[in-house]
Amino acid sequence: MASSVFPLTIGLRHWKTLDKPLRYFTLFLLLTVLQIGLEYYLGRIKASTHLLSDYYRSIEVTFLLLLFRQFILPQIKNRIVFSFLAFYFCLWLVVSQYFYTPDHLNIPMAVTARILLVSCAMIVLYSLVHKTSAFLIPIYKQYIFWIAIGVLTYCTGTFMVLSLGNEILKYGADYFIAMWHINWTFFILSNMFFSWSFIVATK
Amino acid sequence: MSQLSIIIIVGSIITVTITVGYVLLALKSNRTIGKLTEQNIAEINSINSAYK
Numbered sequence: 216m217a218s219s220v221f222p223l224t225i226g227l228r229h230w231k232t233l234d235k236p237l238r239y240f241t242l243f244l245l246l247t248v249l250q251i252g253l254e255y256y257l258g259r260i261k262a263s264t265h266l267l268s269d270y271y272r273s274i275e276v277t278f279l280l281l282l283f284r285q286f287i288l289p290q291i292k293n294r295i296v297f298s299f300l301a302f303y304f305c306l307w308l309v310v311s312q313y314f315y316t317p318d319h320l321n322i323p324m325a326v327t328a329r330i331l332l333v334s335c336a337m338i339v340l341y342s343l344v345h346k347t348s349a350f351l352i353p354i355y356k357q358y359i360f361w362i363a364i365g366v367l368t369y370c371t372g373t374f375m376v377l378s379l380g381n382e383i384l385k386y387g388a389d390y391f392i393a394m395w396h397i398n399w400t401f402f403i404l405s406n407m408f409f410s411w412s413f414i415v416a417t418k
Numbered sequence: 419m420s421q422l423s424i425i426i427i428v429g430s431i432i433t434v435t436i437t438v439g440y441v442l443l444a445l446k447s448n449r450t451i452g453k454l455t456e457q458n459i460a461e462i463n464s465i466n467s468a469y470k
Contacts, residue, residue, distance in 0.1 A: 333437075340444045341444070344451065353448060353452060354445065354448045371433040371436070372434050374429070374433050375425070375430045375433065376426050379425070379426060383422065394426060397426070
C-alpha cells in the first residue's frame with residue numbers, strides 16, 4: 216500500500232502543473248490507495264475482499280483504457296479502446312450472472328483485464344514510436360511511456376500467479392501468501408515506474 | 419505443490435521477458451527513427467542553404 220502512496224504524493228504535490236491526463240491518472244492512483252486501504256480493513260475483520268477486487272478491476276480497466284486512448288494513433292484509438300471496453304463489460308455481465316462464486320477469485324475477469332491492459336499498453340508503445348512528435352523527443356522522455364511500462368510490468372508479472380489464484384488457494388493461506396509475494400513485488404515495481412512518470416512530466 | 423510453484427515462476431519469467439523484449443524493441447525503433455529524422459533535417463537544411 217505504501218508503494219502506491221508514493222506516486223500519488225508526487226502527483227498531488229505537482230497537481231497544478233500537471234496536464235489533464237496526468238491529473239486523471241492521479242485520481243486513479245487515489246482510488247487505488249482507497250481500494251487497498253479498504254481491502255486491508257476487510258482483511259482485518261476477516262471479511263471477503265473478492266467482490267471489492269472485482270468492482271475495482273472494472274474501474275481500473277476503464278480508467279487506464281481511457282487514459283491510454285489519448286496516446287494511441289488517432290485513426291485507431293476509438294475503435295480499439297471502445298471495443299475493448301464493450302468486450303470487457305459484456306463478458307463481466309455474463310461471468311457475474313452465470314459463472315461467479317463469491318468465495319472464489321473472479322479469475323476469468325482478472326485474466327481478461329490483464330490481457331486487455333497489456334494489449335492496450337503495447338499499442339500505446341507502438342503509437343509512441345510511430346507518432347511524428349516521438350521522432351524528435353525520445354519516447355523515454357514522455358511520461359506515458361513509463362505509465363505503459365508500469366502497467367506492462369505489473370500485468371505480465373502477475374499474470375501467472377493471478378490466473379492460477381484459485382489453484383493456489385487450495386493449498387492453504389500460507390502457500391497463497393508465499394506466492395502472493397510475486398504480486399507485491401511487481402506492484403512495488405510498477406509504482407516505481409508510475410513515480411518516475413511524474414518525475415519525467417514535472418522536469 | 420512445488421510443480422505449481424515452478425509453473426508460476428517460469429511462466430512469470432517468460433511473460434516478463436517477452437515484455438522487456440518488446441519494450442527494448444520499441445526503444446531501438448525510436449532511436450533509429452530519431453537518427454534518420456535528424457539526418458533528413460540536416461540534408462534539408464544543407465539543400466536550403468545551397469539554394470540561398
